Amino acid sequence: MPVIRPLRLAAEIGGPPRHDAAHFGAARYVELARLAERGALDFITLQDSFGRPGLDALAVLSRVAPATERIGLVPTVTTTHTEPFHVSSAVATLDWVSRGRAGWLADVSASEAEAALFGRRSAAPAPALWREAGEVAEVSARLWDSWEDDAEIRDTSTGRFVDRDKLHYVDFEGATFTVRGPAIVPRPPQGRPVTVVDATGGHSAETAARHADVVLVGAGRPEEAAAARESLRSRAARHGRDPDTLRVLAALTIDLGGGERPVEPGLESPPRTTTGAGGPQYRGGPVDLAELITDWHGGGAVDGFHLTPAEPRRDLERLVNCTVSLLQHRGLFRTFHPGGTLREHLGLARPANQYTLAEGTS
Template sequence: MSSLLHLAAAVDQPGPPDAATCTELALLAERGGLDFVTLDDSSARPGPDALGVLSGLAPATRRIGLVPTVTTAHGESVRVRAAVAALDRVSRGRAGWRTDVPATEGEARLCGRRPAALPETQWREAGGAAGAAAGPGDGWEDGAESRPAATGRFPDRDRSHHADLTRTAFSVRAPSTVPRPPQGHPVRVVDATDDHALTVAARYADVALMRATDPAQAAGVRDRLRERARASGRDPATLRILVSLLVDLGDGECAARPGHGGGGPRPTARGPLYRGGPVDLAELVTAWHADGVTDGFHLIPVEPRRDLERLVNGTVALLQHRGLFRTFYPGSTLREHLGLGRPAHRYAVLTDHGRHPAP
């Protein structure tokens, strides 16, 4: 479990996302020092996709991480990886991507699949895409690009590699045409609510989002994530686990209503909901983190402008005053915000016989 408190927020809006409003909300979250913001997406929703919106606002922000939802189950993993890597470059190392699958039959048909696959199949394919995504991104080793004055920029052939991947639903064999993105691999985020999604999160995610209405439930999900991470051969310490909560701070500084705040969030169809004031929310965040059941929280404002402003100016300010949350960004990349190292290049292991993929 990470010793630092991590906080993230959604910048979702009713209806299609508005770029100007998303930028305003992202800058507000950045002022509070939050690790990252998320923007949800759906193939059935009109308007620009989340990846495009966050790519457009990246130059307006300087430090906060940008994590769009990307539906991977029916997309080509190389194209998905290239698009997220482009966000990582334009943001100078602040990109992540939230893996998702089509939620309805209509969305699946928009992706070309009739009828929709079972959730187990969709998440197995999404997991394959998440695992395969690192391969094409490791086509060029760090330092492989050169810039001769006469010919321009090209890679060192000894340090460039083909992607050669075979998965259940797809296979990839192609040369990489671009260098690694700044973070090596952009941060992978998975909502572990569904059991199949939990398995994908435990094996591939850098950040797992979970829903819980009390510390005991959160501890149970945390333990399952850790156990499956170990079973997949990874160190559970490399996985950040955040509780995802809807927050309604419309009551200002008033005490949380019964069933909220100190009594725990209330379950709703959209997920656990906290309704109360910023101070009580700070108490909840402090208590759950002190119990060790979570590395932090992913907070989803019910009223985007109002609740995010009260979150930053009230809850976050109080946590900073208590020394529980950062007052400035010590690094520049999303991985640095999360306390995660930059992944080694899979071909960077040198032996007497040349370069071989890292284990």
């Protein structure tokens, strides 16, 4: 029998690009974030890329942070064409303004059209971009650790703000950048904000296994999800990581606009997922979605689900008010956030500072 771990649930609150004023206002995102928070979801994501018009996801969730209390906030952050020092500073800032609820979904930019927006370099192959993304994740962790937790003194009598002996140069040299450090933002409340990687495409799987706390996998069937999860856990172990610190979530687009599907003659249960150009999709009612989540998670295929509503307001409302409520009624999902930080929601420990550990072993 598989070991049943706590069910993790997350949702995307973005949608197809639109140009109306409401889509560019903060109220829409605050409303959706509060709805997801009411359902005690672990975190929300907000998609972003250089290839689509819209607001900056990290800035939007920084606005959402003071309007929410518990839910984790995970914007997409593209590591290509951006400075790793700025990436780490921005994510650390989100962790501070949200009081420890930040994460980031690392992504890359592979098109020539997007490269032309910056004019710094040409597009690169996906494997090289994901190696670079891994280096950004590594140097970000070092920068977040470059301040020890008690580095701030704030002594007005002496005018000293920081103990310089507790700041550390990271001296990182990657294939496309170098960073000396230390950071300009104190160590975040979580130590290191949660790193999320979508490993569906294949090229990102190695980066996910080495650096991610949460990995998203697109799978249309539970056996596919289970195989992806086991592969990621094995890769993580080869990198010296404890596989039990990795949370693998099945990524599904959900369309809850219709009703429950009747069972067809000769079938024990109706088909629930299909795989199209946009990846695995579920189309049906919220009760059948609860059954799918129960079956996949109960069978040990995944640690949870990352659900992208086809219609953000409609489908998120039905997800929270029906699917999540049903899972809670069955005792399969919590009814409140037991902790204050995203790491606590996910059952992940606050990482020890690597520089403090190095000093202790020297």
